[in-house]
Amino acid sequence: MKKLDTHQHMKTPVVAARSVGTRVLRSEDPRLLTGRGEFIADIDVPRQLHVAFVRSPVAHARITNLDLSAIRDAEGVALAWSGKDVAPFCEGLVGEMAVEGCFPTTMPLLAGDEVLYVGEPVAVVVADSRYAAEDACELIDWDFEELPAVTNADAAAAGGPVANPQLPDNIGLNGGASFGNVSEAFDQADQVVAGRFYTCRVSAAPMETRGVIADYEWSSKALRLWSNTQMPHYLKYMLTAYLGFPEQNVEVITPDTGGGFGMKAHVYPEEMLLPLLAREVGRPVKWIEDRRENLIAGAHAHEQYVDIAYALDADGKITGVRTHALGDGGAYHLPPWSMAVEPWCAAVMTPTGIYDVPAAEYTYKAAATNKTPVGAYRGVGYMAGTFARECLADDAARALGLSPFDFRRHNVVREFPWTNPQGIVYQEGSWLQTIDALEEMVDYPAFLRRQAELREQGRYIGLGLSCFVESSGESTATSLEHGLGDVYHDTATVRLNPNGTANVTIGLSAQGQGLATTMAQMAADTLGIKVEDVSVQTARSTSHAYGSGTIGSRGAVVAGGAVARAADVVREKVRQVAAHMLEASTDDIELVDGLASVKGVADASLSIADVATAIYFDLDSWPEDFEPTLEATQAYDPSQAMFSNGGHAILVELDAETGFVRFEKIFSVEDCGTVINPNIVEGQIRGGVLQGIGASVFEELSYDESGQILTTTFLDYGLPTMDVAPPFEIHHLETPSSHSASGVKGMGESGLIAAPAAVLNAVNDALSPFGVVLRDLPLTPEKVLGAMSGAKAATGSAEGP
Amino acid sequence: MSITPEERLDVSMTINGRRYRATVEARRTLADFLREDAQLPGTKLGCEHGVCGACTVLLDDLPARACLTLAVQAEGRQIRTVESLADGQELNPLQRAFREQHGLQCGFCTAGFLMTATALLEENPTPTREDIVETVSGSLCRCTGYQTIVSAIEQAAAEGQTDTEGENQ
Numbered sequence: 011m012k013k014l015d016t017h018q019h020m021k022t023p024v025v026a027a028r029s030v031g032t033r034v035l036r037s038e039d040p041r042l043l044t045g046r047g048e049f050i051a052d053i054d055v056p057r058q059l060h061v062a063f064v065r066s067p068v069a070h071a072r073i074t075n076l077d078l079s080a081i082r083d084a085e086g087v088a089l090a091w092s093g094k095d096v097a098p099f100c101e102g103l104v105g106e107m108a109v110e111g112c113f114p115t116t117m118p119l120l121a122g123d124e125v126l127y128v129g130e131p132v133a134v135v136v137a138d139s140r141y142a143a144e145d146a147c148e149l150i151d152w153d154f155e156e157l158p159a160v161t162n163a164d165a166a167a168a169g170g171p172v173a174n175p176q177l178p179d180n181i182g183l184n185g186g187a188s189f190g191n192v193s194e195a196f197d198q199a200d201q202v203v204a205g206r207f208y209t210c211r212v213s214a215a216p217m218e219t220r221g222v223i224a225d226y227e228w229s230s231k232a233l234r235l236w237s238n239t240q241m242p243h244y245l246k247y248m249l250t251a252y253l254g255f256p257e258q259n260v261e262v263i264t265p266d267t268g269g270g271f272g273m274k275a276h277v278y279p280e281e282m283l284l285p286l287l288a289r290e291v292g293r294p295v296k297w298i299e300d301r302r303e304n305l306i307a308g309a310h311a312h313e314q315y316v317d318i319a320y321a322l323d324a325d326g327k328i329t330g331v332r333t334h335a336l337g338d339g340g341a342y343h344l345p346p347w348s349m350a351v352e353p354w355c356a357a358v359m360t361p362t363g364i365y366d367v368p369a370a371e372y373t374y375k376a377a378a379t380n381k382t383p384v385g386a387y388r389g390v391g392y393m394a395g396t397f398a399r400e401c402l403a404d405d406a407a408r409a410l411g412l413s414p415f416d417f418r419r420h421n422v423v424r425e426f427p428w429t430n431p432q433g434i435v436y437q438e439g440s441w442l443q444t445i446d447a448l449e450e451m452v453d454y455p456a457f458l459r460r461q462a463e464l465r466e467q468g469r470y471i472g473l474g475l476s477c478f479v480e481s482s483g484e485s486t487a488t489s490l491e492h493g494l495g496d497v498y499h500d501t502a503t504v505r506l507n508p509n510g511t512a513n514v515t516i517g518l519s520a521q522g523q524g525l526a527t528t529m530a531q532m533a534a535d536t537l538g539i540k541v542e543d544v545s546v547q548t549a550r551s552t553s554h555a556y557g558s559g560t561i562g563s564r565g566a567v568v569a570g571g572a573v574a575r576a577a578d579v580v581r582e583k584v585r586q587v588a589a590h591m592l593e594a595s596t597d598d599i600e601l602v603d604g605l606a607s608v609k610g611v612a613d614a615s616l617s618i619a620d621v622a623t624a625i626y627f628d629l630d631s632w633p634e635d636f637e638p639t640l641e642a643t644q645a646y647d648p649s650q651a652m653f654s655n656g657g658h659a660i661l662v663e664l665d666a667e668t669g670f671v672r673f674e675k676i677f678s679v680e681d682c683g684t685v686i687n688p689n690i691v692e693g694q695i696r697g698g699v700l701q702g703i704g705a706s707v708f709e710e711l712s713y714d715e716s717g718q719i720l721t722t723t724f725l726d727y728g729l730p731t732m733d734v735a736p737p738f739e740i741h742h743l744e745t746p747s748s749h750s751a752s753g754v755k756g757m758g759e760s761g762l763i764a765a766p767a768a769v770l771n772a773v774n775d776a777l778s779p780f781g782v783v784l785r786d787l788p789l790t791p792e793k794v795l796g797a798m799s800g801a802k803a804a805t806g807s808a809e810g811p
Numbered sequence: 812m813s814i815t816p817e818e819r820l821d822v823s824m825t826i827n828g829r830r831y832r833a834t835v836e837a838r839r840t841l842a843d844f845l846r847e848d849a850q851l852p853g854t855k856l857g858c859e860h861g862v863c864g865a866c867t868v869l870l871d872d873l874p875a876r877a878c879l880t881l882a883v884q885a886e887g888r889q890i891r892t893v894e895s896l897a898d899g900q901e902l903n904p905l906q907r908a909f910r911e912q913h914g915l916q917c918g919f920c921t922a923g924f925l926m927t928a929t930a931l932l933e934e935n936p937t938p939t940r941e942d943i944v945e946t947v948s949g950s951l952c953r954c955t956g957y958q959t960i961v962s963a964i965e966q967a968a969a970e971g972q973t974d975t976e977g978e979n980q
Contacts, residue, residue, distance in 0.1 A: 039910040042918025043902060045853015045893035049919065052852040141838070217857045217865060217919040217953050268855070268919025269953050301858040522917025522954050689913045696956030697916065724862035724951065733948040735957040 069717020105343025190369030195330025218268020309385030355391020472776025482756030484562025510619025517557025538601030563756030698761015864950030
């Protein structure tokens with residue numbers, strides 16, 4: 011495994027925490043609360059036309075006739091294109107993951123001779139208004155010959171009808187590895203616990219759908235593209251790499267964005283098509299996805315089967331783990347994350363978790379099916395892998411007659427740094443403390459008494475535990491640590507103004523995480539000024555700082571590091587001038603609480619504002635050879651992989667009449683190192699956990715056997731609502747990272763990563779009097795009622811203890 | 812008499828205290844009318860089929876889904892949108908409570924929650940937590956986990972009570 015040398019851009023300054031760690035109210039809020047947010051649908055470009063798509067109504071078919079002439083003749087229509095019209099400009103987007111055993115696909119921007127999933131764009135219409143464009147879509151004249159639809163990953167992987175002719179074996183990814191003596195562990199095991207766990211297909215379903223606006227000016231070859239993407243710089247790169255727009259004249263603009271959660275971290279056909287359409291019609295074009303499109307054509311997520319087994323010795327220690335992840339990838343690899351990322355991450359990144367397991371073996375496979383391509387969703391792969399591992403931990407605890415706390419405590423890693431069988435190094439963590447803290451928070455003995463009492467009354471409550479380790483601050487080092495070669499680095503620009511205030515620009519777009527607030531906190535502490543004197547612009551335009559994308563729980567870590575490094579360059583300038591003005595040594599100058607002071611000398615201080623003013627306007631303040639630029643751009647990339655950790659304990663009650671799972675309370679422990687802003691960390695936990703509850707109980711994108719998607723509205727696809735959302739008790743542990751700025755670790759994904767395991771464990775705990783263990787999501791009332799009726803539950807993989 | 816969807820009709824309504832007159836297609840939604848014709852884009856569209864609640868506005872003081880309401884149905888009615896809430900250039904107590912309780916993250920659903928909560932607090936200034944959940948559960952949020960939204964509305968109600976008591980003294 012290649013290791014990273016430490017580079018200059020991986021070192022961050024040590025500063026006094028003033029704003030960091032406090033509950034600073036968000037600077038974003040006043041705009042968003044008054045209707046002054048500017049989301050993509052709110053942006054109108056003069057002379058714009060509107061775009062609508064004709065999408066495939068069938069899962070798999072050969073197009074035998076496609077005639078757009080009636081559309082083109084319709085009133086208000088400026089242009090209509092099919093796949094044949096767009097192919098000369100772009101054959102499609104190549105999708106693959108850079109791991110051994112990944113077989114790439116090329117996804118056309120508009121379908122060619124075959125459609126491969128319901129929702130695949132087949133034609134695009136540009137018209138005066140969205141109303142006119144949608145009306146015109148109805149006029150499409152086409153015939154198709156239906157082909158067998160492949161809708162099941164197991165069947166697809168076994169061969170049979172082909173979902174995508176580019177993948178004749180229906181395999182988009184196939185690989186594996188083994189570390190340590192796994193065979194010996196299983197051969198000599200006192201017992202083996204094993205299970206097959208299923209995480210159903212879901213949608214990230216951000217409240218704001220996707221959207222794109224393109225404006226091309228031929229005389230200057232300038233392209234402006236508005237997209238609510240999580241990866242504006244990558245999108246910009248793609249516009250040049252695939253479409254040939256001159257990079258120096260391309261600007262990607264990311265307005266306020268209404269949630270992303272990974273769905274908006276892909277590059278989609280629509281984002282590539284709009285610039286071509288704008289160039290063709292000579293006018294700006296705008297497309298705002300509707301909710302039906304979002305549910306059928308935005309990336310799907312999660313669907314996979316994870317087979318996992320622990321070898322346990324006579325002491326109840328896990329001596330080996332085997333994991334096989336099989337993802338249902340949909341019809342294409344969606345760049346850049348592809349259908350591979352879900353099973354690959356589950357198999358490679360999660361099996362050891364917090365447990366001191368000496369041997370691990372995994373295989374991963376992604377099967378192509380005639381469904382919407384699967385992509386990233388908040389903790390991609392981590393959720394399914396954590397789900398399987400933590401639910402198997404409960405199976406093991408039951409097999410050993412231990413409490414879920416005791417089994418975990420018995421196997422948890424206690425000494426750091428710890429290197430797992432694959433060679434992944436965990437520098438620090440509060441893994442044991444998490445288990446202890448959760449046990450205390452839930453008052454486990456009291457819970458057991460209450461559970462027993464309620465059972466007497468015919469009421470069934472259950473407590474489920476789930477502990478996680480989350481790879482955070484996605485970086486070059488993280489990528490190398492996991493055997494990949496992806497390179498990340500982000501920049502930030504910090505400018506100190508003449509009145510001692512600062513402007514900061516970061517390369518990451520924000521989707522609600524409050525980055526403008528937390529980055530102001532980081533900059534303020536580094537510069538020694540007040541947080542309200544810092545204004546942060548997140549990546550609204552690729553013309554400013556560079557970013558590798560708001561993904562992988564990296565925002566706070568990576569943007570924070572870049573901000574701290576850039577602010578530190580400015581800080582040094584201020585220290586030099588303050589030293590000159592105070593007739594002291596630069597080394598003795600501290601910048602804290604708005605003052606530049608000489609260490610240890612009372613009254614020897616100047617306000618930072620006065621120093622800034624002097625740098626701009628007073629030549630006498632400058633030391634010899636001083637260079638007065640108070641603006642710096644610096645890059646950052648963590649020098650090592652870093653992992654946050656924590657856990658959730660979820661308390662549920664099953665309704666014996668309806669099978670409905672009621673959530674009574676969530677107990678969460680989070681250790682993301684230094685907490686920049688507890689409000690924001692807690693918000694991420696609550697929101698992520700509720701998404702996990704959704705993915706466990708309420709949400710499923712379902713298909714019938716013909717590959718028709720049945721969940722195309724928010725009536726069919728049920729997001730969790732306020733009346734089912736439980737209260738939280740959140741406990742922070744702080745084990746700072748040894749190498750990030752201020753010791754911050756990322757945590758945006760942990761709620762969704764770990765909650766579903768806790769939900770299933772809680773439901774299985776509640777079901778324990780019935781002798782049934784469920785393993786498939788979602789936990790619908792039908793499945794729960796089936797289990798409570800004592801029958802082998804409705805799911806094929808449910809089984810008795 | 813039947814009207815085709817594309818037929819243009821005159822409509823007039825009062826939005827945030829200001830009178831608007833326009834000629835619109837019969838099929839034009841109130842949401843599109845507010846966002847595009849009246850240039851009030853604070854009302855958001857999250858699903859366009861009446862489930863998510865992001866587009867909730869007050870129609871004669873009652874919450875209504877602007878995506879399922881036609882502009883012509885608002886003829887002669889009073890409409891309030893999120894743009895009406897701030898006190899001059901200050902957040903009103905409800906907005907301030909959302910900020911203090913971290914009741915929003917991406918902010919896309921927020922206008923709908925604010926308008927539904929506004930109607931609730933006007934009808935029932937002292938709602939219990941259960942009343943709030945009962946009333947506001949018709950709106951979807953994907954970021955917050957909801958609890959901080961309930962707390963924000965509770966806080967605004969409590970502050971409203973304090974204000975009223977102050978006035979009565």
